[in-house]
Amino acid sequence: MTAVLDALQLAFVQRALLAGLMVGLLASYYGVFVVQRGLSFLGSGLAHSAFGGVALGILLGIQPLAVAVPFTIIVAMGIVWLQQRTRLGADTSVGIFFSVSMALGVIFLTMTPRYTTDAFTYLFGSILYVTWGDIAIMGFVMLMSIFTWKAWGRWAYATFDRELALSDTVACRRDDYLLSFALAASTVISIKVVGIALIAAFLVIPPATARLLTRTFSAMTILSMVFGVFSVLVGMVVSLQADIPTGPAIILTQAVIFFVIALARRGG
């Protein structure tokens, strides 16, 4: 009996660790662009769009993330497309898609008899519910990000001065799609751990903290990932110990680090 429990415990700890590590790294890596480009509304919008995908997955009885990832990516592409085709600001474009996906999600959920069980998990996150299927999807996004690491320099360049990057033959429009794609994928896989409601903070706080301490963008990126992983791991332990949802525990950990550093810097 105890042996079985131990094994379960182990597998669950493994999944939690893996998920926390990957999600922490990815969100804080793409988060630096979210912070520097002022895209936090996009992050939040994508998470809420993911809700539509999750609800569709639940309705169809398929693994929700497997539906939510492509669903959200399509929404992200739509947002960039609308923004590039019209003169609408990014926030308007996000707002339109965001509400449509949310509306769809609510309709899908009301069509599902047993929706209440899962809804809370996706709203505030729970590592208890991380499955190997989720891990596989996270691993896929992770691999994709490693293969596109060269885009970091182009994204950074266009973030700094888009006109200049364009004059240097950087394909900024294509890169915008790529960034939105990656951001959408990272946001969706984060909702299992952090929850839809708190994604924007999850994307923004580690890079913002890193920004306080660094003078170059590469240093900011590295430090952001350090804070990202650290806060996820601490938050998960706190969540288990105190029996509170994982998302709030992680966000509070991030916020504590942020404010300690912000105050220390003011003093120093």
Place this chain on the structure above:
Amino acid sequence: MTDPVVDCHDASVTLGEFQALRDVTMALDPGSFLAVMGPNGAGKSTFMKALMGLVPLSGGSITVLGNRPGEHVRREIGYIPQIKTLDRNFPALPMELVLTGLRGTWPWRITASERETAHEAMKIAGVDHRIGVPIGKLSGGELQRVYLARAFVREPKIVLLDEPATGMDRRGEADMYSVLDKYRSKHGATVIMITHDWEAAHHHATQVLLLDRGMIGYGAPGDVLVEDNMRRAFGHVGHHHSMTIPISGDCGA
């Protein structure tokens, strides 16, 4: 005979509904110094962007170094934009901006030799003393010098400068012209500069392109900057009696 570096035939640009440039025809030999002049809104910056393929032509054709605009090899053109669209809140050091000139992408790590090269370029532009200061804390003129260093560090065949004297002090401006002249004679490079400074055009330019959406004149400064052209471009000739320098240099310093 050498092929022209820039060759325009009836080049026209329409931005939205607005015709910003109309039927520009000119050919520029390698090693020239072209001053592009004309009133505000004349399409000077638009012309420069068309050379780089940043705005599409609505008619006519342009070749730059034998290619269509935007199809040049990146390092062949060094560009200083007029209105800096940079994010001043972006964590960046001057050296990183200069190195985008070498790499065409934002540097993740800087090697010792790159550091050396960037430092040298900043020295020539006269900003090496600000090397450790974040971009966001530089003054306008200092920033302009960093952009200058960035344009030169790649040793381009064509240098495009959109009102580069903006924000520079007299000394900085003089330094800039001496850097430009030296660079041009050493590398046989072509300089294309948008400027409102008539004296500078007379002193440094081999060619002047006078625009007012359409092309008013193209040729040697003494032939183009004449009263008749001035009146057509600006509607008046200013207070000066001199025919060739009708408006005093205004570089916003």
